[in-house]
Amino acid sequence: MTSKLLSDRRGSRAWKVTTATGHLALKANNPEADETRDKAAELAQEDRHLLQLAEAGALNAGYRIDAGPWTGGRWLAVQWIDGVPVRRAFALARGPEGDRPSVRPWLLTIARTWAARLARMHAAEWTHADVQPTNTLITGQGAAEVIDFTLSCGPDTANRIPYRGAITHITSPEVAAAILATPDTTHVQVPPASDVWGLGASLFWCWTGYRPASYADEAPRPEKLREIATGRTLDLAAVRPWEFPKFETLIRACLDVDPGGRPTAAEVAAW
CATH class of the missing domain: 1.10.510.10 (Transferase(Phosphotransferase) domain 1)
Structure with a gap:
């Protein structure tokens, strides 16, 4: 598995992750950033929204891959869009x-x-x-x-x-x-x-x-x-x-x- 950092700004980071089965986009909050907004809470909200949108038929269920906590906050993995x-x-x-x-x-x-x-x-x-x-x-x-x-x-x-x-x-x-x-x-x-x-x-x-x-x-x-x-x-x-x-x-x-x-x-x- 390999990863490439795509952005690191406004309290969050994003990577393109390549696995044996394909690509995904990974986002996580940066707890060391000088940012007043709670990016961990925002990632948790986006995760809830993805689940609700998929349940409502407004978004493909496969777009959200996984999400969860880490020692510094929250992370979210979604389908890579080229x-x-x-x-x-x-x-x-x-x-x-x-x-x-x-x-x-x-x-x-x-x-x-x-x-x-x-x-x-x-x-x-x-x-x-x-x-x-x-x-x-x-x-x-x-x-x-x-x-x-x-x-x-x-x-x-x-x-x-x-x-x-x-x-x-x-x-x-x-x-x-x-x-x-x-x-x-x-x-x-x-x-x-x-x-x-x-x-x-x-x-x-x-x-x-x-x-x-x-x-x-x-x-x-x-x-x-x-x-x-x-x-x-x-x-x-x-x-x-x-x-x-x-x-x-x-x-x-x-x-x-x-x-x-x-x-x-x-x-x-x-x-």
Whole structure:
């Protein structure tokens, strides 16, 4: 058996482990890290979510391999997905040279399969709640695979770490407003429409190279959330690398400021 350290940041570590039967991804908290969040508790929560999602039919049962405690906290092993993060996969599409016949159906396939993964969760009354470019991998076949279910929101909100947002840049206006209006200890339940916003925002960001909302990188998080809560986004036509009307229509629909005006994930998948 061999292992390769993939990341060591924000209080957690991840490895690619190769065994005689294949590959797996192993995650564990780093008890020596200078991190205020309890990563061991987050890993325990993700493990519970994986079991519940599989039981609800929202996730393949074979994705979770095993989990448990160790002397420094918790570990979790899941199926290895051979893919690259969306932003890296979109590198060619972000430039003018991406405007070619082979790229257009490839982009639509990614959007379709990504939405289909979310739709499966939504049908089981779950939301991913952390839809973002680094939590989705693009395989060699051009299909999207969703990972990292730590923050996912299910029908049972008891005994969970309160949801207070994920990556700021992909937060939907309604979730941003709810976070700003409630104490840090209050759980904010993420609705399916917010996952759809996250999908549209991720596609916008990875295709154009620009985050949908405009604010300074050094701005405090509450200031960023207040701007996001307005629902204002950059003009896609002004920042797109090349014209692709069908893809642009899909992104704009996902970024409708009215959650009820957005298509469902199932509708996006069938676009």
